[in-house]
Amino acid sequence: MxxxxxxxxxxxxxxxxxxxxxxxxxxxxxxxxxxxxxxxxxxxxxxxxxxxxxxxxxxxxxxxxxxxxxxxxxxxxxxxxxxxxxxxxxxxxxxxxxxxxxxxxxxxxxxxxxxxxxxxxxxxxxxxxxxxxxxxxxxxxxxxxxxxxxLDYSLYSDNELSNLVINALYRVFSGNDEHHVCRKYSKNHLLTREGEHNNALWFIADGEVQLKKHIAAGQEQEVTVMRAGSMVGGMSFITGEPAFTTSITLTGTEVIKLEKSQFATLMKSNSELLGPFTHLLLRNFNRRLQSSIITKLKLQSTLQSLDAAHAQLVETEKMAVLGQLVAGIAHELNNPVAAILRGADTLKQKVPSLLAQEISANLRQLGATTLNNAMKITPLSTAITRQKTKAAIPLFGSNALARKAVQMQLDSPEQFAKYFAPLGSELTETIQQLDTYYLVGNFLRSIDVCAKRIADLVKGLKHYAGQDIEQAVFSDLHEGLEETLVIFENRLKSYQVIKEYGDIPLVQCHPIELQQIWTNLIANAIDATQGEGEIKLHSHTMTKCQQDFVCISIEDNGIGIPEEKKARIFELNYTTKREGNFGLGIGLTVCQQIVKRHHGEIKVISSNDAQSHFTRFEVYLPVNNPEIKQRSRAENEQEA
Structure with missing residues (x-):
């Protein structure tokens, strides 16, 4: 047929x-x-x-x-x-x-x-x-x-297809709406509730319906607003899963509400509606899928932007603190540089005369020993020098000769008998010659100490302003704390710095990022104590949730932080610094982000009452941290 x-x-x-x-x-x-x-x-x-x-x-x-x-x-x-x-x-x-x-x-x-x-x-x-x-x-x-x-429904626009179905439904139920399918709702009428099962499908003929989603802290966030021609509850209606959002009318709204039993009867008796309805439903799902993909792509882009912004934020805070340190470091460098210059001038004068001296082989040997000893011995205090000089005057005959012998640590009776007793009238000249050897050795020692001091300052600054390697490494946290104290040495001269270091293991971390934490916390402690006071550094190990942690605490005896401010100190752009103290309000925010990156925790304990006032920051870091987020090359290049 x-x-x-x-x-x-x-x-x-x-x-x-x-x-x-x-x-x-x-x-x-x-x-x-x-x-x-x-x-x-x-x-x-x-x-x-x-x-x-x-x-x-x-x-x-x-x-x-x-x-x-x-x-x-x-x-x-x-x-x-x-x-x-x-x-x-x-x-x-x-x-x-x-x-x-x-x-x-x-x-x-x-x-x-x-x-x-x-x-x-x-x-x-x-x-x-x-x-x-x-x-x-x-x-x-x-x-x-x-x-x-x-019919090729792809030729219909979304509006046309929706109106096609809605108008057809109105015609079907016109004069025969015993189940009250065609309805009118007032404002704030609830259609679906998030997390609850939904047995109905709503076609919006007129009005607006808001979709809302629960977010953190029990709040609700608007997802979208559905208008005439839209379908509400389609996904949960078809799949039987709980409703994804809460939908509520924003205005007086006309709808066609089809429950599952009514829908099945309608499709059976009016099968010609199956085609346009199926296409409409698929199109709604497709639009939602497209929207989800676009949202995901936007979120990925936003996260990348946030990562870049975070790297820039960390760098900004680092440069801000570095700017504060530069003046103090410059002053601190001035002293050893001046000592090196003075020592170099003295050596230029003394070395030629030392080489031109005509002395015996025994005396030259003693001079070389005195020079070497001068590079190693620790200078005596003024009181001890005065005491030993007084005791050596009977041996050397004058205060000046005795003092020089004490400085060279050649003042004992045994040394006098061995080196100086046989000299007779040549004692004064010999002491003067040995003193030249001693001064050369002493200035060489001073130059060495000053050079090491400069190297320590430069190392501290270099580490602070430098960049971490991509992979986390096992590092000694005490070393990072000591380097931080070095770059703050000029500002810590009027402080009593108490170190209570425990026996802690190496910690898997990005050490330069952690040094930024120590720098911010010590800088805050200095500001809180107004230039003098006590700063205590403490370290110990502990076990939490069957994992080993190291705790580093930095405490000051400043005025403390009021309770109403304590809850906000980790917020971005919030600062408790008094007027006249530099603060961007991002230091503690950056500290918290770095600690979270290391899967750790940072706490603040503070009191500002009359009986007790202090502030203590405690940083907890896991010893083994294989899941730590690795630094990307982009982050390293950003800092470089």
Missing amino acids: THYAIVCIHSDANLLLDLQLSLGSLASHFHILLFRDVKQADDHLTKDQPIAMLISELTPQSQTYLVAQTQLQNRPKCLVFNPNEPSLLINLINLGHVDHVIATPQMDLETVKGQLSQFLQQQNETLTHYADVLDTTQLKSASFPPQGQF
């Missing part, structure tokens, strides 16, 4: 759906094909598909198509809607290309059945198979073939 098609062409989507509904009783015997325009019909119809009837609006484009169809050997029946241009219709009628004119928007089904019967008789087709749909006045419901054969 041949399966004929009834082709409907019209630009009005709602009218097409009306045609689909009107011809529903014929769908068990004919393919009902709907198209928005002639081009779409021409693209989708194949030569192998026989057409029994062509129902079309009349336009210059469809006129040509109709004429072409009526010239085929198996000419279909042609029905046209009453056109706005009567001249087109007259020409077609005169040429015999039109079988019937549809004068009203409603389809006359009896006329259609009669025209189809004529067509089948002309094709010598038996009417036995079609008797139940063509020769009875009682219309029977029929199931539709797959919707892909009916």
Whole structure:
């Protein structure tokens, strides 16, 4: 048996759906094909598909198509809607290309059945198979073939497709809404609640519905606002999963509410709705998926930007603190540099005269020993020097000679008897010559000490302003604390620095990042104590959640932090520094971020009452930290 098609062409989507509904009783015997325009019909119809009837609006484009169809050997029946241009219709009628004119928007089904019967008789087709749909006045419901054969819904916009479905639903329930499917809600009416199961689907005909999602601290965040033509509750309705969001009306809202049982009955009795509804549902899911992907991409981009901003924030804080340190470091460098210059001038004067001296081999040997000892011995205090000089005067005969012997630590009776007793009148000259050796050695020692001091200061600054390697390493935290104390030495001269270092293991970390923590905390302690006081550094190990931690605490005896400010000290751009003290309000924020990066914890304990005032920051860091976030090359290049 041949399966004929009834082709409907019209630009009005709602009218097409009306045609689909009107011809529903014929769908068990004919393919009902709907198209928005002639081009779409021409693209989708194949030569192998026989057409029994062509129902079309009349336009210059469809006129040509109709004429072409009526010239085929198996000419279909042609029905046209009453056109706005009567001249087109007259020409077609005169040429015999039109079988019937549809004068009203409603389809006359009896006329259609009669025209189809004529067509089948002309094709010598038996009417036995079609008797139940063509020769009875009682219309029977029929199931539709797959919707892909009916209408290419991709030609509809989202609005058009939504309106198509909503208008069709209103027509279905018009005059027969016993379950109160078509409803009107007032403002603030709850449709779905996040986390609860949803058994209904809402089509918004008019009004606005807000979707909200729970976020941290029990607050709700707006996700979006759904307007006329939108569908609410689709995902939870189809999947049976709890509702993802809470939906609530923002205004008076008209909806079509379909519960699952009503939906199943509707689709069974009006199967022609299945196609547009399925496409609408898929399109809604697709839009949500696209939105989720776009949101994820934006979040990834935002996270990358935040990482870059964080790196820049850390660098800004580091440079701010470094700027504070520069003046003190410059002053601190001035003293050893001046000592080196003085020592160099003295050596330029003493060394040539030392080399030009004509002395005995024994005396030269003693001079070399004195020079070497001067580079190693620790200078005596003034009191001890005065005491030993007084005791050596009987041996050397004068205070000046005795003092020089004491400085060279050649003042004991045994040394006097060995080196100086045999000299007699040459004692004074010999002491003067040995003193030259001693001064050369002493200035060499001073230059060495000053150079090491400069090296320590430069090392501290270099480490602080430098960059960590990409991989975390096991590091001695005490070493980082000591380097930090070195770069603050000029500001700590009036402080009592108490070190209570415990026996702690090496910690897997980024040591330069941690040094920035120690720098910020010590700088804060100095500011809090107004230039003098006590700063205590303490370290110990502990076990928490079956993991070994090292705790570093830095405490000052300053005025303390009030309770109302303590809760905010880690906030960005918040500072407790008094007027006149430099503070960007980002130091503790950066400290907290670095500690979190190391999977640790930072706490503040403070008191500012009359009986006790202090502030102690405690930094807890895991000893083994294999999951620590590695520094990217971009971060290193950013700091470089």
